[in-house]
Amino acid sequence: MDAKKSTWTEKKGLAQMLKGGVIMDVVNVEHAKIAEDAGACAVMALERVPADIRADGGVARMSDPDMILKIMDAVTIPVMAKCRIGHFVEAQILEAVGVDYIDESEVLTPADEANHILKHNFNVPFVCGCRNLGEALRRVGEGAAMIRTKGEAGTGDVVEAVRHARTVLGDIRKLTAMADEELMRYSKEIGAPYELVKETKELGRMPVVNFAAGGVATPADAALMMQLGVDGVFVGSGIFKSGDPAKRASAIVKAVTHYQDASILAEVSKNLGEAMVGRNVSQMPEAEKMAGRGW
Amino acid sequence: MKIGVLALQGSFAEHLVALKKLTVDTAEVRLPEHLDGLDGLIIPGGESTTMGKLAVAYNLLDAMKTFGQRRPIWGTCAGAILLSKDVSRDQPLLGLMDIKVRRNAFGRQVDSFEIDLDIPELKQATGAQEDYHAVFIRAPIIESVGEGVKILASLPDGRIVAARQGRLLATSFHPELTNDTRFHEYFLTLVD
Numbered sequence: 058m059d060a061k062k063s064t065w066t067e068k069k070g071l072a073q074m075l076k077g078g079v080i081m082d083v084v085n086v087e088h089a090k091i092a093e094d095a096g097a098c099a100v101m102a103l104e105r106v107p108a109d110i111r112a113d114g115g116v117a118r119m120s121d122p123d124m125i126l127k128i129m130d131a132v133t134i135p136v137m138a139k140c141r142i143g144h145f146v147e148a149q150i151l152e153a154v155g156v157d158y159i160d161e162s163e164v165l166t167p168a169d170e171a172n173h174i175l176k177h178n179f180n181v182p183f184v185c186g187c188r189n190l191g192e193a194l195r196r197v198g199e200g201a202a203m204i205r206t207k208g209e210a211g212t213g214d215v216v217e218a219v220r221h222a223r224t225v226l227g228d229i230r231k232l233t234a235m236a237d238e239e240l241m242r243y244s245k246e247i248g249a250p251y252e253l254v255k256e257t258k259e260l261g262r263m264p265v266v267n268f269a270a271g272g273v274a275t276p277a278d279a280a281l282m283m284q285l286g287v288d289g290v291f292v293g294s295g296i297f298k299s300g301d302p303a304k305r306a307s308a309i310v311k312a313v314t315h316y317q318d319a320s321i322l323a324e325v326s327k328n329l330g331e332a333m334v335g336r337n338v339s340q341m342p343e344a345e346k347m348a349g350r351g352w
Numbered sequence: 353m354k355i356g357v358l359a360l361q362g363s364f365a366e367h368l369v370a371l372k373k374l375t376v377d378t379a380e381v382r383l384p385e386h387l388d389g390l391d392g393l394i395i396p397g398g399e400s401t402t403m404g405k406l407a408v409a410y411n412l413l414d415a416m417k418t419f420g421q422r423r424p425i426w427g428t429c430a431g432a433i434l435l436s437k438d439v440s441r442d443q444p445l446l447g448l449m450d451i452k453v454r455r456n457a458f459g460r461q462v463d464s465f466e467i468d469l470d471i472p473e474l475k476q477a478t479g480a481q482e483d484y485h486a487v488f489i490r491a492p493i494i495e496s497v498g499e500g501v502k503i504l505a506s507l508p509d510g511r512i513v514a515a516r517q518g519r520l521l522a523t524s525f526h527p528e529l530t531n532d533t534r535f536h537e538y539f540l541t542l543v544d
Contacts, residue, residue, distance in 0.1 A: 060465040067464045070489045070529050074397045074429070077361040096405040098361055098398065133441075133455060134399050135490065157461035157490070180462045307405075314360050314406050315382060 068182035068202035071135065071157065072266035075099055075203075075289055079279065079310050080268065082106050082293040085124070086131040088302070095306035099135040099158070101291070102128040107164050107211025108294035108333065111345065117165040119147040122154045129155065137184070142351060143169025145178075152181040158203070159183045161196075163350035164210045164293075171352060176200030186270065188221045188348055190228035191247030194257065197265055198250040204263060206287065207348040208271020211294050213335030215278045217348060218271050222285045225267070232258050271348065274299070274332050276312030276325050283316035300330030353543060356381040356390040358416075360406040362398015362430060366528035370536045384415035392424040392543040395431030397489065397526050400455070403430060404444030413444055420448040424519035424542040432522035433492055449517045450498030457493040457511075457524075464489045471505045471514065477541050478534045485532060486513070486525035493524055519543075 078098025083089040084106060092100050104120040105113065119140050129136045135157035140147035142161055147168075151159050161174055163186050176183040177200035186207035187193035193204045206225055208218030228247070232254065235243060240258065244251040256264050269282035270291035279290045290313055292306075299305045308325040315321040338346070357367045359380035371378045371394075381387060393416065395403070407413040419425070420435075425448065427435040434446050436453040458464065468483040475481055484505075494512040497503060505514035505523075513524040519542045527535035 060467040062465045063462060064466055066466060066487055066529060067461075067489065070487060070526065071461055071464070073363050073366060073529065074399070074489055076363065076365070076398075077359070078399065078402055093401060094405075096361075096402045098402045129460075134401060135461065152462070155460045155462065182461065310402065311406065311409065318382075 063180035065202070069265050071182060072184070072203035075135070075268075076266055077314060078289050079306075079313050080137065080289070080291045081296055081306060082291075083128060084297070086127050088297055089128045089132050091303050092296070092306055093132045093134055095303060096310035097134060097306065098289070099137055100128065100132060101137045101139065101160060101293070102156075103139055106294040106297060107347070108213075108298050109211075110164060111211045119144070119151065119165070122150060125151070125154055125156060139165055140174075141165040142167040143172050143174060145174045148174050148179060148183075152179055156181065161185050161201070163207060163347045167350050173199050173352065184268075186348075186351060187225060189224045189247070190232070190257070191249045192351060193225060193263060193267070194247070194249035194253040197253055201265065203266045203268070205268040205270040205291055207351070208269065208273070209338045209341075209346060209348050210271045211347075212272050212338050212341070213274040213295055213298075213333040214338045215272045215274070215281065217338055218269050218273060218278075218282060219285065221271075221348070222269050222282060222287055225263070226286045229257060229262060233261050272338070273309075274335065275329075276308045276322060279309045280312045280316040280322050283313055289313065295333055298333035300332075305329050353377065353391050353540070354379060354389060355540075355543070356387060356393045358393065358395045358403065358431070361402045363396045363428075363526065363528050367394050367396050367428075370528055370533050373533055374536055374540065376540065381412075383410055384412050387415055387419050390419070390423070392426070392539065393419060394539070395425065395427040395434055396528060397429035397431065400430040400433040401443055403434060408444045413446065417446050417448065420446060420520060424521070424539065426521040426523070426539045428523050428526055428528060429489065429491055432494070432524060435520060435522050449515070449520050449522055450501055451515055451517075451522060452495045453492045454495050455492045456490050458488065458491055461490055464491065467507070469505050469507075469513070473502075473504050473516075474534055474538050477538045480534060484534065485530055487529045488513075488525045491524045494522065
């Protein structure tokens with residue numbers, strides 16, 4: 058009767074417990090408590106929300122372990138933290154700190170322009186971003202136990218989140234209609250491991266939990282992503298860059314649970330105060346976009 | 353027979369899959385009126401604070417309390433927390449079972465584990481003799497139980513991880529994450 062830890066079931070399983078929930082970016086203990094009180098199912102501890110990373114420029118790195126630890130002490134819900142793409146030492150540090158999930162994130166400045174972290178080497182589970190099914194399954198192949206569509210973080214513009222969710226879910230719909238003998242060619246075409254392509258076809262869905270992220274700013278945005286077919290929602294700058302974070306956070310939590318109930322969505326959308334100002338992605342120079350980071 | 357699964361947040365889809373394998377009619381419960389006509393309710397894994405707040409916001413907490421006085425409820429992990437009377441902190445609870453629960457009792461995610469458990473009542477109810485493979489994720493333990501609560505399973509070190517009080521059932525672990533449907537079959541035996 059030996060206990061087994063950090064198995065694939067355990068890693069995927071925590072993400073399954075987060076489904077139907079909202080994971081919120083928080084930069085300090087006060088934010089973390091507001092998020093928990095609003096009903097967040099987890100928080101992402103980071104020093105600057107994506108909107109500020111954009112505004113500040115420069116290199117964005119892993120957060121100070123001390124601030125992450127303070128947030129871990131302040132809340133009972135799971136705490137995630139971000140490391141740079143390919144920066145496996147930042148990931149080792151976050152694992153040593155004891156975070157519940159690591160986000161190998163395009164929001165930070167990539168440390169490796171060819172390789173992601175071999176996430177199977179870690180006991181702590183990882184979530185990674187994607188724009189299409191091939192990218193998602195490459196990350197799962199490396200050991201990501203949870204996927205999120207990237208969207209365009211820190212913009213408050215949901216258009217890229219919709220584009221990526223539609224692409225991933227559309228790719229899966231196409232795949233489920235393919236004949237088995239077409240799967241190897243399709244794997245080659247999208248650059249994904251054959252076994253995972255096969256598994257995705259058999260399941261009719263992503264083999265791990267799939268959240269939406271990047272640009273969600275309102276309860277309606279969150280419910281839109283849920284109706285498109287994702288399992289839950291990350292909200293970054295959208296809450297704490299708005300006029301009344303506690304009220305907006307609570308409204309987005311309710312919107313994700315009651316995403317099919319338009320009368321509840323109408324009720325929670327009332328009097329939320331200023332939304333984050335936002336930036337129109339279609340008018341943004343390519344070099345400023347984060348979603349293209351990741352290989 | 354129709355079984356509802358609380359669908360505010362968490363692993364409700366996994367419970368629905370297990371129930372459908374057993375050819376049971378199912379319903380997702382998000383509002384009080386969704387409890388109408390149900391013969392039993394499952395509260396899934398997830399975050400108990402999230403579910404508690406959403407239940408309070410739409411008057412579902414009191415509706416579930418009333419439901420549980422007449423009908424079976426099974427809580428897995430977060431669901432076991434919600435069923436309990438005491439979790440040593442202030443959060444919304446149903447308080448239907450006379451058990452004291454400690455949240456995140458094993459530490460953080462890297463301390464989560466899987467283990468085989470010997471559960472005599474489960475073997476008796478289902479006739480299958482294999483041990484039960486239990487998946488614990490940031491799991492709570494049942495620190496103590498009151499009178500009338502039967503302990504169903506403990507870890508090798510004695511810590512309680514499953515208990516039943518009449519037709520109310522609490523498990524620290526997640527039967528919805530495995531393909532073994534014995535716990536779901538066992539819960540159905542508690543339903544009229």
